[in-house]
Amino acid sequence: MKYTKCNFMMSVLGIIIYVADLIVDIWVSVRFFHEGQYIFGILTFSFMLFGTLVVQCFSYSWFKADLNKAGQEIQHCFLLLHCLQGGVFTRYWFALKKGYHVAFKCNSKTNSFTKEQIDQHKEVIDRVTDLSMLRLFETYLEGCPQLLLQLYIFLEHGQANFSQ
Numbered sequence: 001m002k003y004t005k006c007n008f009m010m011s012v013l014g015i016i017i018y019v020a021d022l023i024v025d026i027w028v029s030v031r032f033f034h035e036g037q038y039i040f041g042i043l044t045f046s047f048m049l050f051g052t053l054v055v056q057c058f059s060y061s062w063f064k065a066d067l068n069k070a071g072q073e074i075q076h077c078f079l080l081l082h083c084l085q086g087g088v089f090t091r092y093w094f095a096l097k098k099g100y101h102v103a104f105k106c107n108s109k110t111n112s113f114t115k116e117q118i119d120q121h122k123e124v125i126d127r128v129t130d131l132s133m134l135r136l137f138e139t140y141l142e143g144c145p146q147l148l149l150q151l152y153i154f155l156e157h158g159q160a161n162f163s164q
Helices: 005-034 038-070 076-083 087-105 115-157
Strands: none
Touching (some): 005 038, 038 076
């Protein structure tokens, strides 16, 4: 399988959607606090925080396993980045950096690839696959509870606004 320019653009779109999701979650939580609905604000923020904490734990354990498999030393700065909720951003940085190189710099017009080119494409695809799995975890751990909360608020209280 080949990592293409279209795959790279989808990865860029993925980081944009990830950041937008975080901003919207914080915005909705802050709106609840400003409206005096502290329980809903706390619940919304808690769902977001729980989802990102679990995702960061999985991201760090996979990152550590990848480094061990490659025979590299585990750096403590990666643990700090994951504790500060920056693990997914770190993964996106490495995936986009390597993906750009593979999609744009190593673009071969022929159908025959060398072993090194196949390994580079596989490495980027593996990184993007890890990111996709982490986003799937986040969707189920954060998005589903928030959806149920928003449905409850709408059905029970009859309140709906743009941020919801």
